[in-house]
Amino acid sequence: DAKTTQPPSMDCAEGRAANLPCNHSTISGNEYVYWYRQIHSQGPQYIIHGLKNNETNEMASLIITEDRKSSTLILPHATLRDTAVYYCIVRVHLGGSQGNLIFGKGTKLSVKP
């Protein structure tokens, strides 16, 4: 699987947009970019995923560069409850027997009042 690189930590002011970067320069053409987050004492929570087009859902937006070597997860209006570790993962696909996720250390996002 392609490896990802994320900054170990970031701060964001409450109410402002949080932009979390991820580098995946060795991503293959059929690999998706997935984002999960893990709030303290909870299991990881799926946020969003994409292949090459930008994606948006009720939680966040995912911007993938045209060359697919990097992406940014955007939380448009961060709240204190968004404080968590955010993981960027690349995989061929999630379904079936190839669904194992390989987590790195992620980015610890701290949203401050």
Next chain:
Amino acid sequence: GAGVSQSPRYKVAKRGQDVALRCDPISGHVSLFWYQQALGQGPEFLTYFQNEAQLDKSGLPSDRFFAERPEGSVSTLKIQRTQQEDSAVYLCASSTHEAFHGYTFGSGTRLTVV
């Protein structure tokens, strides 16, 4: 229930004791995964089930670790002769076969071996 349920939430075991950790996945979810998360690290894959079949156990760290899902629903992760290095949070996740909405994780079982 609406989510993945794991029990117990916390477990303290004496070194050498056997433990069993339970996972109740979301009803109808075909895929079930176990992960191990050491303090300050990301989760690491242990094993994968599709229904009752264990299709991948490449992440199990030793033959002291055993997982089963006999009826394709509830799963149990068993650790025999626990060691201090087994202390971690054990996470269970489930999904539909296609996993269009990602995996749903439980809150985990925190195992402390003393």
